[in-house]
Amino acid sequence: MRVVLTAPLPAGSADPLVAAGHEVVVHDVPGDVAGAAADADALVTLLTDRVDATALAAGAGRLRVVANVAAGHDNIDRAAARDLGIAVCATPGVLDESTAEVAFALALMARRRTTDAEATLRAGRWSGWALDGFLGHDLHGATMGIVGWGRIGRALGRRADAFGMEVLHTARRPTGDPGFVADLDDLLARSDVVSLHVPATPATHHLITAERLRRMAPTAVLVNTARGSVVDEGALADALHDGVIFGAGLDVYEHEPQVHPRLLTAPGAVLLPHIGSATVATRTAMARTATAAVADVLAGRTPAALVPPPPTQEPPP
Numbered sequence: 001m002r003v004v005l006t007a008p009l010p011a012g013s014a015d016p017l018v019a020a021g022h023e024v025v026v027h028d029v030p031g032d033v034a035g036a037a038a039d040a041d042a043l044v045t046l047l048t049d050r051v052d053a054t055a056l057a058a059g060a061g062r063l064r065v066v067a068n069v070a071a072g073h074d075n076i077d078r079a080a081a082r083d084l085g086i087a088v089c090a091t092p093g094v095l096d097e098s099t100a101e102v103a104f105a106l107a108l109m110a111r112r113r114t115t116d117a118e119a120t121l122r123a124g125r126w127s128g129w130a131l132d133g134f135l136g137h138d139l140h141g142a143t144m145g146i147v148g149w150g151r152i153g154r155a156l157g158r159r160a161d162a163f164g165m166e167v168l169h170t171a172r173r174p175t176g177d178p179g180f181v182a183d184l185d186d187l188l189a190r191s192d193v194v195s196l197h198v199p200a201t202p203a204t205h206h207l208i209t210a211e212r213l214r215r216m217a218p219t220a221v222l223v224n225t226a227r228g229s230v231v232d233e234g235a236l237a238d239a240l241h242d243g244v245i246f247g248a249g250l251d252v253y254e255h256e257p258q259v260h261p262r263l264l265t266a267p268g269a270v271l272l273p274h275i276g277s278a279t280v281a282t283r284t285a286m287a288r289t290a291t292a293a294v295a296d297v298l299a300g301r302t303p304a305a306l307v308p309p310p311p312t313q314e315p316p317p
Helices: 015-019 033-037 053-058 078-084 096-112 114-122 151-162 184-190 210-215 233-241 280-298
Strands: 002-005 023-026 042-046 065-069 087-089 143-147 166-170 193-196 221-224 247-250 269-271
Touching: 002 033, 002 280, 015 280, 033 042, 033 053, 042 280, 053 078, 065 280, 078 087, 087 280, 096 114, 096 151, 096 193, 096 221, 096 247, 096 269, 114 269, 143 151, 143 184, 151 166, 151 193, 166 184, 184 210, 210 233, 233 247
Parallel strands: 002 023, 002 042, 042 065, 065 087, 143 166, 143 193, 193 221, 221 247, 247 269
Antiparallel strands: none
């Protein structure tokens, strides 16, 4: 069968498809997902691909599966895929540790003002050690508040615990784990670092608002390695410029690759270009998980990476 990749994958990633005897081709035309789907039995996509109803319809009648090389799948119209009988797969569980590393790095950099300090040094403005130079706040002994207690959130919690931090977390339902806080606003008020680890859904859109930022301590920092839409970026920029919170560490943005212009100039902002999973081992494992899921679907097997289709109608209130 014909498997179309929307971009080249790391070396060895397509081995499961080659071993199964499938034809593997690259449709390396950015943004042309419909063109990639038009003549494919399976499609391997990236999180930057917009796999909408039009793109899926282009493959209707032949396309059997779309595998996203990402932990999330908010770029895929799952309802349209369901209606067309197209399976959707993602790569959960592969990038947990790498993303948790970046979340912790962002927390450390924002608390200790490393970005400001390095920029000053590189610009030749550093005049030498000073007692009051680049004063930040410790991570050890501080409280880490984790919003979303999934695999990445728990991986971050292990790192924070090893650093001598108190670890709190909140989730939609009680977790039964130590440190659970039922109310998000309570967690915000009690945390020195708030790290976001929730999916992009209508319920989490702008979960962090101007009002919620004001509930945080003025010495606190916000970290986001989840999805940009979870934070009201304009409100966050205002909070940083106005000193409502001490800092923020961001790896994701609402309108990538565009970044809110006031975030670019905001004091205390540590900004990374969506590198949470950017290690050779993790990106290769993600791609290989996606292609293995495709091989499973084409062979009539149910892959572990299968994303359940959305319900055909909303549940009653």
